[in-house]
Amino acid sequence: MNRENNGDEKIRIWTRQDKRVLKELEEKGIYRVKEEYIIEKMDTISDYYIRLYDWYVKKAEKIISRPEGVTYPIWVSLTSETMLQPTEDTVILELEVPKKYVIITDSEKWGYVINYWYVPLNTEDERLHNEELKKYGIGNESALYTTDKGNFYPLLKNKIIKSWDRLFDDSLPSSGMSQGTIWEIRKEWVVDVLNR
Structure with a gap:
């Protein structure tokens, strides 16, 4: 930013x-x-x-x-x-x-990061991400970072961590x-x- x-x-x-x-x-x-x-x-x-x-x-x-x-x-x-x-x-x-x-x-984006959640691009991206979590039976997405659950879903874990870079991207929608x-x-x- x-x-x-x-x-x-x-x-x-x-x-x-x-x-x-x-x-x-x-x-x-x-x-x-x-x-x-x-x-x-x-x-x-x-x-x-x-x-x-x-x-x-x-x-x-x-x-x-x-x-x-x-x-x-x-x-x-x-x-x-x-x-x-x-x-x-x-x-x-x-x-x-x-x-x-x-x-x-x-x-708001910092709130997502601090909870170890995915920082979405927009509401549609958030909806698709939540559907993906549901598909894998993941009710607590922060567990992908805070527990060994992330070892079983490394792509999802990495997707979440990579999304945190959006905290610094002011071209995305803001709260x-x-x-x-x-x-x-x-x-x-x-x-x-x-x-x-």
């Missing part, structure tokens, strides 16, 4: 972060996600997310280069209406970032709900901090 960004154009985005991020920004001038942060936040399901984030990073860094020392992306909302709301010990950072640093994707990622937060990008 957004490969042709104007280097001077800026975009306003929002991200919910642990309050400790403010201290890191103050001390270092930059914040980058580390694997241990994901493990701490996601607890018992961290392996699930790390596997997905590893896939995402490999694809996303082909769109916008990942700076040396960056491991994982930072998720951002593109409107104040869709931003995650503050929770205990978190803040909302309102950022103004050069658009060339923001990878924008469709939220109208977008989200973004950036590789880092720079102190100078912070416009406001909500819920101090």
Whole structure:
């Protein structure tokens, strides 16, 4: 997506972060996600997310280069209406970032990826895919990725994984709900901090 960004154009985005991020920004001038942060936040399901984030990073860094020392992306909302709301010990950072640093994707397509589902080209493609699953007696398509069931249906498993690349293809129909990622937060990008 957004490969042709104007280097001077800026975009306003929002991200919910642990309050400790403010201290890191103050001390270092930059914040980058580390694997241990994901493990701490996601607890018992961290392996699930790390596997997905590893896939995402490999694809996303082909769109916008990942700076040396960056491991994982930072998720951002593109409107104040869709931003995650503050929770205990978190803040909302309102950022103004050069658009060339923001990878924008469709939220619904990411929902398919995060559930290990096939990302369809359109409604007809989705219908045909569901018919194929039914033909093979597969009621839970995520089992093709998360269990050894994928060993019995390798073509279906590979079809699902390959379809995830559509997350980054803005020529396909969109749900109208977008989200973004950036590789880092720079102190100078912070416009406001909500819920101090």
